[in-house]
Amino acid sequence: MLAPLRHAAFRRLAAGRLVNMVGNAVAPVALAFAVLDLTGSVRDLGLVVGARSLMNVLFVLFGGVLADRVPRRLVLVGSNLLGALTQAAVAALVLTGTATIPLLLALGAANGVVSALAQPAAAAATPQTVPAELIQSANAVIRLGMNAGMIGGTALGGLLVAAVGPGWGLAVDAVTFAVAAVAFAGVRVPAARGGAARTGVVADLREGWTEFAARTWVWVVVLGFMVLNAALAGGVSVLGPAVADATIGRSAWGLVLAAQTVGMVVGGIVALRLRVRRLLLLGVVCMVAESLLLLGLALTPTLVALLAAAVAVGIAVEQFAVAWETSIAQHVPADRLARVYSYDMLGSFVAIPLGQVAVGPAAAVVGTRDTLLILAALVVLSVLGMVSSRAVRRLEASTPGA
Template identity: 40%
Template sequence: MSSPPSLSPDAARTSSSRRRPEWAGRNYTLLTGAAVITNLGSHGALIATTFAVLQSGGSVGDVGLVAAARTLPLVLFLLIGGAIADRIPRHHVMVAANALNCVSQAVFAVLVLTGHPQLWQMMLLTALCGTGTAFFNPAAEGMLLASVSGKQANRAFAVFRMAMNGAGVGGAALGGAMVAFLGPGWVLAADAAAFAAAGALRAFLDVGHIADRAPGGGLWADLREGWVEFKSRPWLWSIVLQFSVVVAVVGAAEAVYGPLVALEQLGGAAPWGLALAFFGLGTIGGAVLMMLWKPRRLLLVGTLCVFPLALPAAGLAVPLPVWALCAVMFVSGTAIEVFGVSWMTTMHQEIPEEKFSRVSAYDWFGSVSMLPLATAVAGPVESMIGRTSALWGCAGLVIVVTAAVLLVPDVRHMTRKSSPAAKPVPVPV
């Protein structure tokens, strides 16, 4: 039998692009694939880090210190990372950050597998990983926003987040099981390998379609320009202030108190990994919902969906049995995904492309600014008022600050536009 005629390279590329949706160009596909890989590793690594500290003889305060060591560099370097990502090709920043994450997690894995790591070693290595994340996040968000056309932005962001969070489901469940049966060292080693693979994919991102940046007045001038853009939009800074509290208390509840409740009352790492996996399943459900639903009042709907983030802390305070905690995590995951897609769509339609990474950096900076403090003081707060009271306090703060941000008119009235404020950029296929 004769073989079918082969396609020319141009014809093959055209055929491949026709099999993909219009908005799923080459960059979008690479970004999605790389995000799936890193989320498979990182969700398990978060569980592994906590249990590595506990298995080495660390206390609840030590867990908080290691968690704070990861998030403190975010506060220190996010703004610089955002300015750099708007100044040089964003994929260069992403690949360099992935390389740093790979090395730090690999060394952490070796220390755990070969003996008892010291607290200062674990703090240093998680701080290096957090530094990589500080440079990576603004560049990655800017790259994603620049790789999607305005007409299909809602669907593109929903699909991206569904793929990313779906990988998180598998990563959390697999990570919890691996910690329980193999120990945390192997999970950290798998995370290092995931960063290496994802960095290799991101090296092939194409920024040729993005216009060259006009010469500016330097790094600090870029930061000032991003600040002017940020502070001029009440909907933006008010929600970032809200999330500075929400992220802090949810982070303390889930990074410090959650594993301890699971260890002492729910059966250990595997049930906690299962609960986190149900949160991930909820985010998948929320992404599917947002593929079909385009709410007109983007930020009003999104903000209302932040209230359910109080449920996991309340569930841990009771504490609920594992099946009920999984249900609570599913509901909160669904709700926060509705917010996430609405937020990305709003950013895409309101912020100019050349400022994506800087504005994203201010967003990330504000959102995580209180997280190092919250995780560091979680242990002392538990000693003063008890874990149950601390968890109820976390839930109450989520409700209070979310209700407050609804008082901002721009949050209530922001509507979806037929096309974004920034010009849609051509997406390479």
């Protein structure tokens, strides 16, 4: 099951993504409470996190083109160095008491651009670091490492916020970007396009769109996740901290997020051993469980209930994540993989800033509890929509050893 770790490039890629996840798990907890400490406004929190998500959406297609044009190692190293600079600036502002919402908006937007450059390259690099028969195991191992990093990161974020303030959590995120850049520097794989003739950016985007649109199962799942991700982003990243502040407390909220990642680790172990033909269908069906955390926040915001819901959600989410990345890697040519990933990310993430910005005003009108219930219903409906597609139900994965 751990055969991918025999390959040096894969080990370095997995290490870099693990370190990235430690910082990325600390940052949302720290940033959320930094904004709440600054203004106490859920609307302001939605604007800050929404600005980052919006820039991520706007630049992710360019990130896909870049990752298919130049060595993915260079994209990963450069984007992480820029990420270290932006997060260090945010941390300095918060620690010195000079942070303002406009400054946090601007730096969050800059960090969103950096993330947009890195994401397609990181996703598309995995199949280049292992033989074809190890792609599913490689995806599962990377997810396990990232989830282990998230466990420590989310718990550390909650503890740092409670003990010394959110600024130190943001400083930790800046350091992890720099460490990840060092790890990615060792990921030496062939350029995806080899000696292929260069074309213009528009032509590259068109070619990526053709690959994306030609597969019904791809765009159906992406459409479903437009709804699902918007609901989760608003419910968990914006309303979640506000509910936690009024009920279980900040440190406990960090534990809830860490518990979800514990579930993801368990789910990753299951995914390592899982060999089924309809892998994507299984993953999509599992996403119904995402509604559990939203329902817990709405109906029973106690630590025990939220911990249990978070673990169940984590197990389910990991089945989809491995199934999706494996399906994409097995069915899309390597030289177009980053661009297909970028269209996937664009479609899946485009509604996130809308959900983050809109959820505050919605909660002010109908109440936090009812807003969370509506979001949970949207998650269930999005899964039903994806499963209704025959292409999603029928897609078969390669299952070595089955």
